[in-house]
Amino acid sequence: xxxxxxxxxxxxxxxxxxxxxxxxxxxxxxxxxxxxxxxxxxxxxxxxxxxxxxxxxxxxxxxxxxxxxxxxxxxxxxxxxxxxxxxxxxxxxxxxxxxxxxxxxxxxxxxxxxxxxxxxxxxxxxxxxxxxxxxxxxxxxxxxxxxxxxxxxxxxxxxxxxxxxxxxxxxxxxxxxxxxxxxxxxxxxxx
Amino acid sequence: xxxxxxxxxxxxxxxxxxxxxxxxxxxxxxxxxxxxxxxxxxxxxxxxxxxxxxxxxxxxxxxxxxxxxxxxxxxxxxxxxxxxxxxxxxxxxxxxxxxxxxxxxxxxxxxxxxxxxxxxxxxxxxxxxxxxxxxxxxxxxxxxxxxxxxxxxxxxxxxxxxxxxxxxxxxxxxxxxxxxxxxxxxxxxxxxxxxxxxxxxxxxxxxxxxxxxxxxxxxxxxxxxxxxxxxxxxxxxxxxxxxxxxxxxxxxxxxxxxxxxxxxxxxxxxxxxxxxxx
Numbered sequence: 001x002x003x004x005x006x007x008x009x010x011x012x013x014x015x016x017x018x019x020x021x022x023x024x025x026x027x028x029x030x031x032x033x034x035x036x037x038x039x040x041x042x043x044x045x046x047x048x049x050x051x052x053x054x055x056x057x058x059x060x061x062x063x064x065x066x067x068x069x070x071x072x073x074x075x076x077x078x079x080x081x082x083x084x085x086x087x088x089x090x091x092x093x094x095x096x097x098x099x100x101x102x103x104x105x106x107x108x109x110x111x112x113x114x115x116x117x118x119x120x121x122x123x124x125x126x127x128x129x130x131x132x133x134x135x136x137x138x139x140x141x142x143x144x145x146x147x148x149x150x151x152x153x154x155x156x157x158x159x160x161x162x163x164x165x166x167x168x169x170x171x172x173x174x175x176x177x178x179x180x181x182x183x184x185x186x187x188x189x190x191x
Numbered sequence: 192x193x194x195x196x197x198x199x200x201x202x203x204x205x206x207x208x209x210x211x212x213x214x215x216x217x218x219x220x221x222x223x224x225x226x227x228x229x230x231x232x233x234x235x236x237x238x239x240x241x242x243x244x245x246x247x248x249x250x251x252x253x254x255x256x257x258x259x260x261x262x263x264x265x266x267x268x269x270x271x272x273x274x275x276x277x278x279x280x281x282x283x284x285x286x287x288x289x290x291x292x293x294x295x296x297x298x299x300x301x302x303x304x305x306x307x308x309x310x311x312x313x314x315x316x317x318x319x320x321x322x323x324x325x326x327x328x329x330x331x332x333x334x335x336x337x338x339x340x341x342x343x344x345x346x347x348x349x350x351x352x353x354x355x356x357x358x359x360x361x362x363x364x365x366x367x368x369x370x371x372x373x374x375x376x377x378x379x380x381x382x383x384x385x386x387x388x389x390x391x392x393x394x395x396x397x398x399x400x401x402x403x404x405x406x407x408x409x410x411x412x413x414x415x416x417x418x419x420x421x422x423x424x425x426x427x428x429x430x431x432x433x434x435x436x437x438x439x440x441x442x443x444x445x446x447x448x449x450x451x452x453x454x455x456x457x458x459x460x461x462x463x464x465x466x467x468x469x
Contacts, residue, residue, distance in 0.1 A: 014211075014241070017196035038199035038242065041233075060192040061230035068296050074270075076300045080229035084199050085244060134296055155381045156294030 015084060023087045027052060028096030036083035043067040045083035046093060054094040054129050058158070065157035068130035069093050075137035094129035097136065112136070115170040123161030131157045131167065144175050194232040198241045205250045205359070208243050209332040213355045215241045221357050222246070223265055226293060226301030227309040245357065246302075253360065256281050260362040262328075269298040269306070269316075282363045284323055284390055287374040288315045294382045304358040307343075310350045313385040313404035315376070316361075317344055321409040322390035322401035323363050327352075330359040337362075344408035366469075370394045373463035375456050376404070379443060386444045387452035391460035393468060398422075400429075400457050405438035405449045421461055429457045 015021045020035035027050060034049035041060070046052045046069070058066035060079045067078040070092035097110050112135060115121070122128040131154070138145070138153050145153070150171055154164055172178035202208040212219050218240035222228050225246075231237045245251055245265055253264035254275065261281050263272060272278065273289040292298055292306065292315045306316035307327060320327070320340040327343045329336050329352055343350050352358065366372065376388035388403040398421055399413040412432050414422050422428055433453035438446045 015199040015201075017198045017240075037196070039194040039196050039232075041193065044193075060233050062226060062297055065294075065296060071300075074299045075296050077226075077229075077296055079233070080225055080297070080300065082199070082225075082229075082242075084201075085225075085246065137299075138295060152290070152381060153295045156296040 021084060023049075023083050025050075025086055025088070026090045028092055034083075038082065038084050040083045041079050042069070042071075042081040042083050042086050042091075043078035045086070046078060046091070049083070052093050052095055056126050056129055058126070063158070064127070065130045065134070066127050068133045068157070070133055070137055073137065075134045092133065092136070094132055097132060110136075112139075112170070112174050115174040116167070119166045119170040119173060121162060121166040121170040122159075127157055127159040127161075131159070135171065139171070139175065144177060145171070147172065192233040192235075194229075195235055195238040197239050199244065200241060201244045201247060205245075205248055205330070205357075206332070208245060208248065209330065209355070209357065211241065211243050212357065213332045215239075215243070217354050219243060219354075223251075223305045224268060224301040225305070226297045227305065227311070251359065256365060259365050260326075261285075261365055262360050262362045263303045264360045265302060265304040265358055267303055269293070269301050269303055270295075272303055273298065281365050282319075282323065283366055284319050284372040284374055284392065285363060287372065288319050288388075288390065291315050291374070291376055291381075291385070291388070304361050307361050308350065308352060308358040310344050310348050310408070311384070312347050312407050312409070313388065315374075315385070315388060315403070318388055318390050318401055318403035318409040319374075320361060320363065321411050322392055322399065325361060325363045327358055328360045328362065329353075329356040331355045331357075335359065341411065346407045367394060369468055371464040371466070371468035373460040373467065375460050377452055377456065384443075387449050387456065389453070389456045389460045391457075391464035393461070393464040398461050398465065400432070400461055402432070402436060402453055402457070405433075405436040405453060410436055421465060425458060425461070426454065429454045432457070 015038050017038055020037055023036045024033045032050050036045050043057050046055050055069055056066035058064035062077045062080045068075050069078045072090050200211050220239040221243045223245045248266055251264040251266035254267050255262055269289055269292050279286040303316055306314050325340045327338045371393040373391045376385040378385050385404040387405055390401045392399045397413045397415050401409055401411040403409045414428055433450035438449040440446050
């Protein structure tokens with residue numbers, strides 16, 4: 001998708017602190033416009049201005065990873081990005097993962113999401129959206145990560161429920177690297 | 192945790208950015224990746240009146256090896272540098288240290304120059320710059336000047352950069368034939384700030400160790416090679432270096448533990464660097 005016009009024409013004048021400014025992004029393939037003070041974080045812009053509540057807000061200083069979205073395809077922290085910095089960019093959030101299946105499978109979860117369900121890779125689900133958005137970028141660059149590489153990438157996300165074991169199993173499964181697992185217990189099947 | 196209010200400028204050129212920075216004085220800050228500045232804004236540790244965004248300036252998106260240096264412009268992210276296919280040959284120390292900078296997700300936005308400008312004493316990019324004998328190119332509205340890495344860092348989050356200057360680029364010397372490099376760090380969890388980080392470089396005549404996370408800035412010490420080998424009394428030399436660094440106790444580790452890391456990891460990386468000379 002070509003960048004929006006606003007991306008190619010840098011702002012020549014200062015955006016005033018006390019005014020709201022028009023910000024246009026392509027959210028999950030659809031152009032969306034909202035208003036933002038310069039200090040508004042992208043995470044809050046997505047949730048409160050565009051109503052995309054799939055992106056979670058956790059620590060708001062870049063540590064927990066819950067707010068991770070893709071900006072022009074690249075996984076980044078929405079809480080460490082200003083909404084005005086995202087003007088003209090493509091933003092992909094967890095809502096876009098299932099929508100990307102058009103046609104008869106529309107609305108279905110992606111294979112990665114299905115693997116998360118099978119392997120109990122989530123419990124409360126607060127961290128899940130961010131982890132899925134990181135993985136959707138990371139697995140494109142590294143389609144068959146080793147467990148060590150995967151755990152290194154996951155160090156950018158805090159999950160307090162699963163202990164990461166289910167997440168690792170889900171990714172190993174969906175990348176074709178794991179033995180078949182029992183879908184109920186998550187145990188490796190007896191061979 | 193939301194930032195205090197500020198005006199926001201997305202300049203069309205570096206010259207526009209520098210003019211705005213000169214006019215804004217101490218109330219203006221530049222942002223590129225913002226992976227250190229945004230948390231400080233969110234926590235209101237800094238409250239600038241004007242934020243000048245360098246991240247979309249194509250002039251600063253330069254990454255090239257030329258005349259013995261790898262030059263990294265201010266808009267180049269840590270991930271972009273790490274994914275450079277020739278990095279392992281050009282500056283192998285960077286290829287070893289970059290995976291330790293933050294996380295995958297923050298490297299995707301954080302810049303190399305931003306990390307150097309931020310000057311956290313435990314950060315990997317300032318350490319690599321000092322370890323390799325790199326340089327920082329500073330620019331304001333009137334002039335450009337180049338400062339050696341050893342002279343750039345003054346203390347925690349403090350450098351010789353003036354308020355009206357930006358770090359336009361940083362330059363790492365290309366690794367010479369016959370040199371060796373190694374990097375290791377210890378932190379609470381991978382991606383956390385280093386308790387102690389060690390970067391070793393070895394060339395034909397000397398072995399050098401740069402240490403981060405202990406003193407108030409990355410600090411380098413060199414020793415001559417004796418018959419192509421490390422000093423016979425290296426333990427004593429490392430012990431003296433560890434004490435001279437003068438680290439403090441903090442919530443992560445004691446000064447004593449840090450000295451022990453300098454002695455142990457220091458030896459390890461020096462031996463690794465010596466054995467992997469090319």
